[in-house]
Every structure is written in structure tokens, then in C-alpha cells.
Amino acid sequence: MSESLYIASNLTFGYHPGGTVLHDINFHVHQGEFVALIGPNGAGKSTILKLLAGLHNPVSGEINFRGRSLVNFPGRELARMVAYLPQEDEIHFPFTVGEVVMLGRWPHSGGAFFDSEIDRDAASNAMTMVGIMDWAGRLITELSGGERARVILAKAIATQPSCLLLDEPVSELDLKNQAEAYQLLKTLALNGAGIVVVAHDVGGVSRWADRLVLLSNGNIIADGHPSDVLDENLLAKAYGISVKVISDGDDKAVFARSNGGDAL
Numbered sequence: 001m002s003e004s005l006y007i008a009s010n011l012t013f014g015y016h017p018g019g020t021v022l023h024d025i026n027f028h029v030h031q032g033e034f035v036a037l038i039g040p041n042g043a044g045k046s047t048i049l050k051l052l053a054g055l056h057n058p059v060s061g062e063i064n065f066r067g068r069s070l071v072n073f074p075g076r077e078l079a080r081m082v083a084y085l086p087q088e089d090e091i092h093f094p095f096t097v098g099e100v101v102m103l104g105r106w107p108h109s110g111g112a113f114f115d116s117e118i119d120r121d122a123a124s125n126a127m128t129m130v131g132i133m134d135w136a137g138r139l140i141t142e143l144s145g146g147e148r149a150r151v152i153l154a155k156a157i158a159t160q161p162s163c164l165l166l167d168e169p170v171s172e173l174d175l176k177n178q179a180e181a182y183q184l185l186k187t188l189a190l191n192g193a194g195i196v197v198v199a200h201d202v203g204g205v206s207r208w209a210d211r212l213v214l215l216s217n218g219n220i221i222a223d224g225h226p227s228d229v230l231d232e233n234l235l236a237k238a239y240g241i242s243v244k245v246i247s248d249g250d251d252k253a254v255f256a257r258s259n260g261g262d263a264l
Contacts, residue, residue: 102120
């Protein structure tokens with residue numbers, strides 16, 4: 001069995017006293033595994049990513065990363081091993097694309113400068129993998145939302161982490177670039193990285209993920225192979241609406257039904 005990267009046990013979390021977002025969550029991620037968190041808005045998917053990234057501490061329960069409690073990791077040490085990509089980047093200064101991707105090397109630097117040959121090679125390889133090497137001299141502020149999303153993905157890959165945590169990484173991308181991004185993440189998983197993504201296109205991500213974790217109201221409703229989790233009854237329970245799952249071999253499409261029973 002592959003090495004466990006994350007083991008989260010009995011996690012409870014709330015942003016405000018008395019407002020619990022996650023209830024007794026048990027969750028794991030293995031090395032080389034592609035896991036997708038799915039479920040309705042407000043289910044707790046993004047909160048789980050933030051806890052795994054060490055941005056918040058649980059109210060109760062524990063998260064271990066590679067057998068060590070997450071709270072015992074200094075920030076830079078964890079940042080060398082875990083890359084977190086939030087829903088929206090906060091880069092407003094007119095850096096070039098190459099400079100933004102190079103920022104992914106910051107955790108590996110012992111000082112203010114991180115432009116060694118190793119850093120430059122890692123950034124170049126990341127841009128090549130994402131297909132944006134030709135953009136290296138363009139300003140990030142002049143790019144479209146979809147283009148920025150590809151740059152931020154390259155920045156995360158440049159870190160060369162053991163695990164990537166990505167919150168809706170393809171939401172700004174067109175169909176072609178969505179497929180290419182998921183294919184890249186799948187390749188990284190096959191090469192040994194752990195991948196955890198939050199996704200709303202449950203049918204689309206199911207083609208690439210090894211596991212789907214279905215959440216609703218801060219609870220895990222199902223956790224398993226995509227063919228088992230994409231069950232109409234489970235999805236209806238989580239989303240609060242009748243759904244239809246259409247299968248074409250390994251590909252699945254999920255549709256919400258109207259009150260009359262027809263798929264929308």
C-alpha cells in the first residue's frame with residue numbers, strides 16, 4: 001500500500017463559536033492518489049482544504065501529515081511539501097508570468113532570493129507542463145481569468161510538493177483546458193504526488209479521480225470509488241434535489257431534475 005500523506009481524525013471545526021462547519025470528519029490521502037471533494041455550496045469542502053494546508057486548526061480532532069501532527073510543522077517546512085491553490089489568487093501587482101511561477105520556489109529558499117539554477121529549472125518545467133512557457137514575459141495583470149488560473153497552477157507545481165491542494169482549479173478554464181489540467185494532475189498523481197481538489201463538475205472530475213468524497217452540511221456522506229459515490233440516491237441526499245446520472249463507459253454526466261422529474 002502507498003504511503004499515507006494525510007490522516008485526519010475526528011475533525012470538528014467552526015469559524016465562529018457555536019457555528020460548526022465540519023462535524024467529526026475522518027479523511028485520508030495516500031501518496032499517488034487523486035481525491036476530489038464534491039458536494040453543495042457550504043458543505044465544508046474548502047474548509048477541509050484550508051485545514052489540510054495548515055491555515056486553520058481544528059476545534060477538536062487531529063491532522064497528521066506523513067505521521068506527524070500538522071501543528072508541529074513550521075510554516076515554511078510544510079509549504080515545501082504542500083502547495084495550496086485557493087479559489088482566487090491575490091496577485092494584483094504587474095509581475096511577469098515567469099516571476100509569478102518563480103514565487104512557487106519561495107519555500108525552498110533560505111533567504112530573500114530564490115533564483116538558483118534549480119529554482120529556474122523547476123519554474124521552467126512547471127510552465128512547460130502547463131503549456132505556458134511562451135507567456136513567461138507577459139504581465140499577470142493582462143491575462144484573462146482562465147489564463148491566470150493556468151499560471152497559478154504552474155506556480156503550485158513549481159514548488160514540487162508532495163501534495164497539491166486545489167480549490168476549484170478548473171472553474172475558469174474552457175473544456176479543452178479543463179481536460180488538460182485534470183490530465184496533468186492525474187500524471188502528477190501517477191508520479192507519486194497526492195492530489196486533493198474541490199470540484200463542482202462531479203461528472204467531469206470523476207473521470208480522473210481515484211476517489212470521490214461527498215460532503216453535505218459538514219458531514220461526509222460517501223467516500224469511495226467514483227462509480228460507487230455517483231449514486232443517484234446519495235447525490236440526492238447530499239444536494240437536496242433529485243438527480244440523474246448518465247453513464248457512457250468510464251464517463252458520467254450528472255443532471256439535476258426539475259420538480260416534474262425531467263433532467264434540467
